[in-house]
Amino acid sequence: MNSRFDSSRFLAALAALVFVATACGSTGSGTPTASKGTLTVAGFNFPESSILAEIYGQALAHDGYTINYKLLLGTREVVAPALESGQIDLYPGYAATDLEFYNKGAGEANGDAVATTAKLNSHLQPLGLTALTPSPAVDQNAFAVTTDTQKKYNLSKLSDLAAIGGQLTLGAGPECPTRPFCQPGLQKTYGINFKAFKPLDTDGPLTRAAFKNGSIDVGLVFSSDGDLNSLGLVVLQDDKHLENADNVIPIMRQAAASAEVTSVLNAINAKLTTADLVTMNSQVSIQHQDADAVAAAWLQQHNYNN
Amino acid sequence: MTHLANVVQWFADPAHWRGSDGIPNRLVEHIQISAEAVAIGALIALPIGIALGHYGRFGNLAINISNVGRALPSFGLLVIAFQVFGLGNLPVLVALVALAIPPMVTNSYVGLREVDPDVKEAARGMGYRELAQLVRVELPLAVPLVMAGIRTSAVQVVATATLAALIAGGGFGRYVIDGFAQQDYTKLFAGAVLVAALAMATELSLSGVEWLLVPRGIRLLQARAANRAATFKTA
Numbered sequence: 001m002n003s004r005f006d007s008s009r010f011l012a013a014l015a016a017l018v019f020v021a022t023a024c025g026s027t028g029s030g031t032p033t034a035s036k037g038t039l040t041v042a043g044f045n046f047p048e049s050s051i052l053a054e055i056y057g058q059a060l061a062h063d064g065y066t067i068n069y070k071l072l073l074g075t076r077e078v079v080a081p082a083l084e085s086g087q088i089d090l091y092p093g094y095a096a097t098d099l100e101f102y103n104k105g106a107g108e109a110n111g112d113a114v115a116t117t118a119k120l121n122s123h124l125q126p127l128g129l130t131a132l133t134p135s136p137a138v139d140q141n142a143f144a145v146t147t148d149t150q151k152k153y154n155l156s157k158l159s160d161l162a163a164i165g166g167q168l169t170l171g172a173g174p175e176c177p178t179r180p181f182c183q184p185g186l187q188k189t190y191g192i193n194f195k196a197f198k199p200l201d202t203d204g205p206l207t208r209a210a211f212k213n214g215s216i217d218v219g220l221v222f223s224s225d226g227d228l229n230s231l232g233l234v235v236l237q238d239d240k241h242l243e244n245a246d247n248v249i250p251i252m253r254q255a256a257a258s259a260e261v262t263s264v265l266n267a268i269n270a271k272l273t274t275a276d277l278v279t280m281n282s283q284v285s286i287q288h289q290d291a292d293a294v295a296a297a298w299l300q301q302h303n304y305n306n
Numbered sequence: 307m308t309h310l311a312n313v314v315q316w317f318a319d320p321a322h323w324r325g326s327d328g329i330p331n332r333l334v335e336h337i338q339i340s341a342e343a344v345a346i347g348a349l350i351a352l353p354i355g356i357a358l359g360h361y362g363r364f365g366n367l368a369i370n371i372s373n374v375g376r377a378l379p380s381f382g383l384l385v386i387a388f389q390v391f392g393l394g395n396l397p398v399l400v401a402l403v404a405l406a407i408p409p410m411v412t413n414s415y416v417g418l419r420e421v422d423p424d425v426k427e428a429a430r431g432m433g434y435r436e437l438a439q440l441v442r443v444e445l446p447l448a449v450p451l452v453m454a455g456i457r458t459s460a461v462q463v464v465a466t467a468t469l470a471a472l473i474a475g476g477g478f479g480r481y482v483i484d485g486f487a488q489q490d491y492t493k494l495f496a497g498a499v500l501v502a503a504l505a506m507a508t509e510l511s512l513s514g515v516e517w518l519l520v521p522r523g524i525r526l527l528q529a530r531a532a533n534r535a536a537t538f539k540t541a
Binding site for chain 2: 173174175177178196198199200205206209210212213215
């Protein structure tokens, strides 16, 4: 007796619950009928990586995926194993640096983004990972001049310096005279012989101060550094590819890299530029905006309205 | 041992003896900034120490303040001065002057305090005015201690001027900083040897200056005292 009575109440309760659940579902957000799947996006422990991870993540969310974020996860030594073990599905990488990480510093990277990416993929393949199409946006060593110097000599690329190098002073970290990507590379690849070299730092406070008081004309900086614009510095194009191709590139698990995910990320990557990185980095590092808001604004500009 | 041979070879290389990164130019830079710092430091510290020692007032206060100065890390001061003054020699000078002042204040104060009150009274009795008494009687007697203060300052400043290279300055510190950045440990070691040699040379040459400045009578007095001490010891 008792048990029959109980089970009928249980059925009634269950029916009520189902009704409430479906009612809630129909009054909810609406558009995505069901998530296309869940992806975990990670980022390195610096602001630019958080911005890029947010851009990838929000674009995929816009396409109907459910995204978990693991931002500021750590260095590549932490992030790469997490990807291999499947704890994360993708992270925004840099072609040359990631290649030299996965090949254990074999020195295979060069200035060609496509060749570097192909090499990178040959190392990722056996690990069940893949790198997508590299973006034109790069975060790499670059040589900058002040806008005054740029106008005075009408400069746009590094090869423009070959003729006038004898009048200019180069500033960079003290290791620059012995590093192939720095002074010797500028001499060998571009034939630039500077009047003098001033040992400073790599895109740090000394280099800024030296640009400011005019004691250097050309300085080593990072191409996507957020305060290049506000400092009145212009990066000269590396037209002969002296620097390794550290183009922004999504690195992900093959299992997660469906045709749809790949096409969403490749479309984003194609639109991203180094100038965008400079602007967004300055919004986060200097104006202290949140990476997710900066990423959302970029996506809105490019017609990904969430 | 091969490391030492490399350093010897480094010094033998004529390329390291010419140009803006050559040893002669770096030596001039190093001496220049050090000399400026010690000179400015002396202009500030000696009048204070001498006046306080002469009048015998506020001595503890001055010594305590200058001892706090000793506790200031030069590197920290250099970084702060760089933020304020930007690139150039000025921030280095600020840090080095701050380092140079304390030993000179303390030593000149003590030097003047230690002058025998009987001698001061005798000078007064002979009709010396206060300034004459200070310049002709007290200062000569205080020279050994005042000079010891200058010597201590100068050696510390020469050793510390190495830091200038951290904010793109010159001097022997260039070899140390650049050698480290370039993983050229021969250059680094050669730089350290040069700094040490210059510090020792500073000590020796200032001892010579001190010998010249100490009045002959006091020198004889000291010599006799030393002999006497030796006699007592052997006796």
